[in-house]
Amino acid sequence: xxxxxxxxxxxxxxxxxxxxxxxxxxxxxxxxxxxxxxxxxxxxxxxxxxxxxxxxxxxxxxxxxxxxxxxxxxxxxxxxxxxxxxxxxxxxxxxxxxxxxxxxxxxxxxxxxxxxxxxxxxxxxxxxxxxxxxxxxxxxxxxxxxxxxxxxxxxxxxxxxxxxxxxxxxxxxxxxxxxxxxxxxxxxxxxxxxxxxxxxxxxxxxxxxxxxxxxxxxxxxxxxxxxxxxxxxxxxxxxxxxxxxxxxxxxxxxxxxxxxxxxxxxxxxxxxxxxxxxxxxxxxxxxxxxxxxxxxxxxxxxxxxxxxxxxxxxxxxxxxxxxxxxxxxxxxxxxxxxxxxxxxxxxxxxxxxxxxxxxxxxxxxxxxxxxxxxxxxxxxxxxxxxxxxxxxxxxxxxxxxxxxxxxxxxxxxxxxxxxxxxxxxxxxxxxxxxxxxxxxxxxxxxxxxxxxxxxxxxxxxxxxxxxxxxxxxxxxxxxxxxxxxxxxxxxxxxxxxxxxxxxxxxxxxxxxxxxxxxxxxxxxxxxxxxxxxxxxxxxxxxxxxxxxxxxxxxxxxxxxx
Amino acid sequence: xxxxxxxxxxxxxxxxxxxxxxxxxxxxxxxxxxxxxxxxxxxxxxxxxxxxxxxxxxxxxxxxxxxxxxxxxxxxxxxxxxxxxxxxxxxxxxxxxxxxxxxxxxxxxxxxxxxxxxxxxxxxxxxxxxxxxxxxxxxxxxxxxxxxxxxxxxxxxxxxxxxxxxxxxxxxxxxxxxxxxxxxxxxxxxxxxxxxxxxxxxxxxxxxxxxxxxxxxxxxxxxxxxxxxxxxxxxxxxxxxxxxxxxxxxxxxxxxxxxxxxxxxxxxxxxxxxxxxxxxxxxxxxxxxxxxxxxxxxxxxxxxxxxxxxxxxxxxxxxx
Numbered sequence: 001x002x003x004x005x006x007x008x009x010x011x012x013x014x015x016x017x018x019x020x021x022x023x024x025x026x027x028x029x030x031x032x033x034x035x036x037x038x039x040x041x042x043x044x045x046x047x048x049x050x051x052x053x054x055x056x057x058x059x060x061x062x063x064x065x066x067x068x069x070x071x072x073x074x075x076x077x078x079x080x081x082x083x084x085x086x087x088x089x090x091x092x093x094x095x096x097x098x099x100x101x102x103x104x105x106x107x108x109x110x111x112x113x114x115x116x117x118x119x120x121x122x123x124x125x126x127x128x129x130x131x132x133x134x135x136x137x138x139x140x141x142x143x144x145x146x147x148x149x150x151x152x153x154x155x156x157x158x159x160x161x162x163x164x165x166x167x168x169x170x171x172x173x174x175x176x177x178x179x180x181x182x183x184x185x186x187x188x189x190x191x192x193x194x195x196x197x198x199x200x201x202x203x204x205x206x207x208x209x210x211x212x213x214x215x216x217x218x219x220x221x222x223x224x225x226x227x228x229x230x231x232x233x234x235x236x237x238x239x240x241x242x243x244x245x246x247x248x249x250x251x252x253x254x255x256x257x258x259x260x261x262x263x264x265x266x267x268x269x270x271x272x273x274x275x276x277x278x279x280x281x282x283x284x285x286x287x288x289x290x291x292x293x294x295x296x297x298x299x300x301x302x303x304x305x306x307x308x309x310x311x312x313x314x315x316x317x318x319x320x321x322x323x324x325x326x327x328x329x330x331x332x333x334x335x336x337x338x339x340x341x342x343x344x345x346x347x348x349x350x351x352x353x354x355x356x357x358x359x360x361x362x363x364x365x366x367x368x369x370x371x372x373x374x375x376x377x378x379x380x381x382x383x384x385x386x387x388x389x390x391x392x393x394x395x396x397x398x399x400x401x402x403x404x405x406x407x408x409x410x411x412x413x414x415x416x417x418x419x420x421x422x423x424x425x426x427x428x429x430x431x432x433x434x435x436x437x438x439x440x441x442x443x444x445x446x447x448x449x450x451x452x453x454x455x456x457x458x459x460x461x462x463x464x465x466x467x468x469x470x471x472x473x474x475x476x477x478x479x480x481x482x483x484x485x486x487x488x489x490x491x492x493x494x495x496x497x498x499x500x501x502x503x504x505x506x507x508x509x510x511x512x513x514x515x516x517x518x519x520x521x522x523x524x525x526x527x528x529x530x531x532x533x534x535x536x537x538x539x540x541x542x543x544x545x546x547x548x549x550x551x552x553x554x555x556x557x558x559x560x561x
Numbered sequence: 562x563x564x565x566x567x568x569x570x571x572x573x574x575x576x577x578x579x580x581x582x583x584x585x586x587x588x589x590x591x592x593x594x595x596x597x598x599x600x601x602x603x604x605x606x607x608x609x610x611x612x613x614x615x616x617x618x619x620x621x622x623x624x625x626x627x628x629x630x631x632x633x634x635x636x637x638x639x640x641x642x643x644x645x646x647x648x649x650x651x652x653x654x655x656x657x658x659x660x661x662x663x664x665x666x667x668x669x670x671x672x673x674x675x676x677x678x679x680x681x682x683x684x685x686x687x688x689x690x691x692x693x694x695x696x697x698x699x700x701x702x703x704x705x706x707x708x709x710x711x712x713x714x715x716x717x718x719x720x721x722x723x724x725x726x727x728x729x730x731x732x733x734x735x736x737x738x739x740x741x742x743x744x745x746x747x748x749x750x751x752x753x754x755x756x757x758x759x760x761x762x763x764x765x766x767x768x769x770x771x772x773x774x775x776x777x778x779x780x781x782x783x784x785x786x787x788x789x790x791x792x793x794x795x796x797x798x799x800x801x802x803x804x805x806x807x808x809x810x811x812x813x814x815x816x817x818x819x820x821x822x823x824x825x826x827x828x829x830x831x832x833x834x835x836x837x838x839x840x841x842x843x844x845x846x847x848x849x850x851x852x853x854x855x856x857x858x859x860x861x862x863x864x865x866x867x868x869x870x871x872x873x874x875x876x877x878x879x880x881x
Contacts, residue, residue, distance in 0.1 A: 111845045114624035133845070137625045229715075237824055292714045292733055296823045499641060502840055502849065506647060509839075512824040520736075520825075541646035 054413070055395065057093050057386050064379050065096040068122035068368075068445065069113070073101035078442070085439025088400045095383060097443045106130075114139065121374035124177045124366065124445050128493040129501065131367045135173045140369040141377045144172035150378050151385035157448060158388075161362055164561050175384065177366035180450025181488075182459055184467065185480035186358040187246040188344040190314035190321040195221060197339065207250055207280050210347045211289075214313045218289055224309045233284055234291035234311045236302035240512045243294075243315050244268065245359070247277045249483070252352030255359040259490050263554035265547050269511070269535045275528065276349065281519040282527040295516040303328075318344045318476060330429065338428070344476040346483050357480065359487035368445050387445055390452040397447060397460035399438025406438060407462050417465070425463050426470045435462060489557045492550050500549060503542035510538060618852035624845070631848075638852035647836060655832040658813040661746040663806050669750055670757035671799060675787055677758060678765045690762075693755025704748055705820035709735065712744070735821065738829035745817060745830070760802065761795055768794035800878040808865035811857045833857045 051059045070078075078101045089095045100120060102109055110130055113119035114137060123134070134140045144166070147155055154175065155162050161179060166172055189210055195217050196202075204213045214232035221230055235243045245256045251273035252258075258266040258273065268274035284290045291297070291305065299320075305311055306324035314321050321342035329336045348355035368384075370377045386392045394408070394415065395401070401410045407421040424430035435441075440462060452458040459465055467473040494501045514534035521527035587594065613628070618638055620631035642648060673693065680686040696704075711717050712734040719731040734740045768791060776786050813832040822830030833853060841850010873879035 105843065107843060107845055111624040111847075117625070133623065137623065139625065239824075288730075292731065292736065295825050296736055502641070502645075502844065502846060505840065505844055506645060509824070509827060510646065513827045516736075516825045520733075537646070 053092055054410070055092070055391050056389070057095075057392075058382075059092075059094045060379070061094075063090065063094050063096050064383065065098065066122055066380055066383060067098045067100060067120035068124055069100045069109075069120050070123075071101060071106040071125040072104060072109070074103055075101055077436075081436045081439060082442050083439075084400050084403075084437060085442055088439075089395075089443070099442060110134075119371055119373060122368065122370055122380060122445070124368040126174070126177075126367045126369065127365065128174075128367060129495050131174045131369055132495050134369055134371070135167075139372050140173045141372060141374060142171050142173060143175065143370060143377070143381065144170070146378055146381040147172065150381040151388075153385045153388050154381075154446065157453075160561075164363055164557075174367040174369055175446045176364040177368050177444060178364040178447055178449045178460075179362060180364075180448040181360045181362045181486065182450050182461070182464065183360070183484055184358075184464060185318055185344060185476060185484055186360075187249070187317050188315075188357050188476075188480050188483065189246075189250070189347040190316075190318075190342045191345055192217065192312040193341050193343045194337070194339040195312060196343075205346075205348060207277075207347055207349055210313075210345075211280065211284060214284075215287065215289060217312050221309075221312065226308065228308065228310055230310045230312065231291040231305075232289035232311075233294070233313050233315065234297065234302055234305055235294035235314075235316070236297040236299050237295055238508070238512050239295050240508065240515055242317075243281075244277070244515070246315050246317075246357055247281070248273060249357040249359075250347045250352065250355055251277055251349045252354060252356055254356050254485065254487055254490060257490065257550070259554065263489075263551060263558045265490065265492075265550035265554055267538075267543055267547055269531075269538055269543070270547070273349075273351070274535075275531055276351075278515065278518050278531045279524060279527060282521055282524060285520055286522070286524075290519070292520070295512070295519075307332075314342065326428070341428075341472065343472070343479070345479050348483075354485075355483045356485050357483035358485070359491075360484060361491045362450075362486065362488040363491070364449070365491065384446050387443075388448065390454040390458070393447050393452065393460050394458065396443055396445075397441060397449075398462050399435060399440040403438075405434055407435070407440075422466055422469075426466050428470065428472055430463065432463075489561065490550075490554055492553045494546070494549060500542070500545060504546055507538055507541060507543050507546060510534075510541060514538070615851065615855055617848050618855045620848060622848045622851075624847070634848060638849045639856060641849065642853050642856065647831065650828055651831050651833055651836045654829060655811055655813045657742060658745055658832060659810040661742060662749055662813070663810065665746055666750050666753065666757075667803065667806055669754045671761055671795075673754055674758040674761035674765060675791060677762060678791065679783060679787070690755070690758070693758065695755070696752045697756035699752065701816045701820050704752060704817070708744065708748065708821060733825075736823065736825045738826045741822065741826045741829040745814065745821060748817065748821070749814070761798060764795040764798040765791055796876075797878050800872050800876055801880055804865065804868045804872055804880050807868035808861055810864055811861050 053059050078099055082097075082099050086097060089097060098120075106125070107130065110123075110126075110133075114133070119139075126134070131140070143151075158165070158176075158179065161176075165174055165176070191210075191213070196213065199213070199216060199220070202213050202216075204210050211232075218230060218232045224230055240256075245253075248256050248268045253268050253271065253273055256268050258268070258271050260266075268277070281290065285292075291311065293301065297305075302311075303320075303324040306314075306321070307328040321344075326336070326341035329340055333340075346355055346357070370380050374380055387396060394410075398408050400406055401408050401415070407418050409416050409418060421430065421434075441447075441460075447460050449460045457465075464473075467477055494504050511534070514530070514537060518527050518530035518534055521530050616628045617631075619634055619636070620628060621634045622628055622631045677686060677690060677693075680689070709716065713719070714731045714733055714736070716734075718734070719728070722728045723731065734744065772790050772794070773786055776790050781789060811833055813834070815832075815834045815838070818830045818832055818835045819838075822835075834857075837850045837853040837857075841847055841853065869879045869881060
């Protein structure tokens with residue numbers, strides 16, 4: 001009896017354990033592209049287009065369903081923001097777009113998808129290096145074969161850029177998630193406007209003059225209303241990405257590199273301009289004007305200080321001082337005045353020919369691919385063909401039209417702005433949560449963000465359509481009009497499977513650490529020494545190889561594009 | 562004619578007899594082996610079978626392809642790690658942080674356990690023990706935020722020192738590398754000293770009370786009893802934990818480094834595990850990460866065997 005009991009117990013444990021280890025069929029479930037039918041999705045099934053809707057889309061007989069992964073985000077928020085637009089597209093276009101996001105690092109998730117074979121038919125927001133991995137694995141569909149028949153608009157809209165997406169064999173695997181150039185500023189110096197005007201609006205042009213104005217301003221506002229110490233400048237990690245490219249632009253560098261006419265790329269640490277900008281930051285630090293936590297702050301830490309009126313200047317993206325400044329104050333302070341805000345300003349070193357503060361990239365930095373899970377890539381290409389048109393871009397960029405909260409209406413082939421929404425943008429009182437609810441940008445797959453061709457003025461970004469009328473945007477554009485440049489040829493990524501990508505990450509991490517050391521040095525001599533040490537260390541760690549890689553690629557582009 | 566009783570004949574000497582003896586023992590203990598089978602299967606399936614993944618360190622693995630069909634890389638990833646500019650710092654930080662943890666964190670619970678063992682009021686002893694265990698249950702995320710509140714540029718400590726006039730500028734305790742090792746060691750100690758006393762206290766409870774009585778008769782005081790009876794009584798436990806601690810010397814921590822460290826202290830906080838995570842998992846260079854991890858594991862095994870051998874020779878105590 002005892003033996004029987006032991007044997008039974010043992011068998012039960014082994015079987016139950018092995019049952020848990022049973023092999024899982026790794027074949028992914030077939031991705032459904034057509035929710036109304038369970039049969040296959042041949043072009044003949046879905047391609048019967050019966051009606052052309054008011055937006056110019058040939059409505060398919062059966063619903064075209066496209067699932068696409070779009071990187072890291074909060075799934076609940078995305079679902080909430082997708083609802084209205086999803087309903088609209090289904091009702092008017094018979095197209096169902098399902099945006100898939102996970103609150104997990106995109107790189108890790110993509111690798112997991114590749115390893116498990118569980119991924120949807122479209123992936124967007126990929127970097128070039130991420131896309132290259134999918135192409136190398138044979139998981140990305142060659143799109144060039146469909147262009148002429150199903151998506152001619154892609155070619156005509158992209159124009160000269162089209163060929164830059166072809167590989168060396170002339171194959172097309174990726175399309176830009178965003179593309180095109182909108183000549184508006186993206187980064188600059190920032191200064192607290194009401195405090196500056198209260199000082200008599202002293203003029204400044206060079207970094208040293210900017211420093212002097214900020215110093216005087218800090219002297220006049222040493223503490224905020226809660227008695228907390230204030231700083232002339234602050235920042236958040238990683239500073240080599242957040243501050244250094246714009247700061248270098250004040251000395252004429254292009255996104256952290258000196259780019260010669262022949263395409264030679266030199267990293268800022270190997271330039272005299274790099275030393276000058278480091279000395280500038282060190283001076284700000286030594287005078288107690290730089291937040292000592294600048295290299296440690298997260299964006300939220302920085303925003304908390306910024307919103308608490310503890311910072312009076314900034315160097316970097318234009319929108320952050322809006323987001324952390326008056327957009328917070330106008331909600332929290334009933335007595336807020338319009339002048340209580342930051343303005344974006346040009347700062348240019350005397351030695352620079354031009355301040356290069358905003359680098360534009362016509363090709364965009366993100367890519368969309370159709371994966372081998374797509375049963376009907378032709379149908380997806382048809383959607384891309386519509387989405388990339390000016391009308392498609394309006395719908396995707398501006399959100400659902402013709403509802404109570406819409407920002408635009410579309411009737412009888414004519415679009416109009418909703419005046420109340422336009423006014424709110426012009427006045428700077430627009431609530432951007434409304435944009436989220438309308439699904440603005442939520443289904444972006446191949447959108448042009450430059451100026452639309454049909455009217456020569458509209459643009460994908462709803463709030464950028466009234467820059468000439470919006471007082472503060474107009475001021476910003478005027479201040480920064482000659483600080484914008486086309487950097488398309490010099491936006492170069494190192495392929496992820498190249499060992500140089502590891503070197504590049506090491507260099508970036510070391511750069512942040514060593515630049516922090518140079519900036520926070522106690523004396524200028526020490527700062528210069530630490531800068532030189534940084535330069536030598538980075539060069540011996542492979543920075544020269546990265547410069548060589550970039551130069552070669554830049555020169556290839558100059559010759560071929 | 563009687564049938565010869567072969568099984569009762571003495572077994573021949575030599576290796577055959579040894580094998581037969583083993584078979585006999587196995588048969589005698591068959592019930593125990595049967596019960597152990599699921600666990601043995603568990604260990605094989607979950608601990609040994611996945612080890613084929615070690616292969617990843619020797620190939621250029623790309624997610625989506627099988628390890629076997631990946632291109633052979635040999636020792637290239639190991640070489641790349643050794644040649645990397647971070648190698649020296651990463652190994653130094655790992656050894657220093659682990660060394661400090663052993664140097665400070667190993668004797669501290671023994672001392673605390675000895676002190677707790679001497680407490681006579683049971684209720685008080687229980688309260689002190691419970692309080693000392695509590696930090697163990699606090700996550701590193703919370704510990705990191707406590708540290709930022711205490712030691713940040715605008716933290717409590719700087720505030721006090723500024724108010725007392727001891728300093729005129731805040732000290733960036735969390736932003737200067739020179740403080741990092743001390744902070745991480747102190748945090749580890751605070752978090753785990755109480756928890757680590759449990760095993761020593763249970764070992765101390767096992768020391769025969771008659772030995773203490775005999776010690777008293779021989780004139781030993783409390784300190785003497787501690788030194789001559791309690792400590793020798795728990796020596797096997799101390800040696801066991803020391804050997805295991807040496808084996809884990811390359812486990813210098815992970816989440817505490819990522820949470821408390823920052824770009825300004827990177828030269829002092831980056832350890833092998835955080836490095837393997839960043840360059841292996843986050844960058845998607847799994848082969849490189851596997852090579853770094855494997856190198857660490859091999860050194861760890863070597864250290865355990867060495868510590869065990871030294872302990873066997875010097876203290877006549879070992880774990881295998």
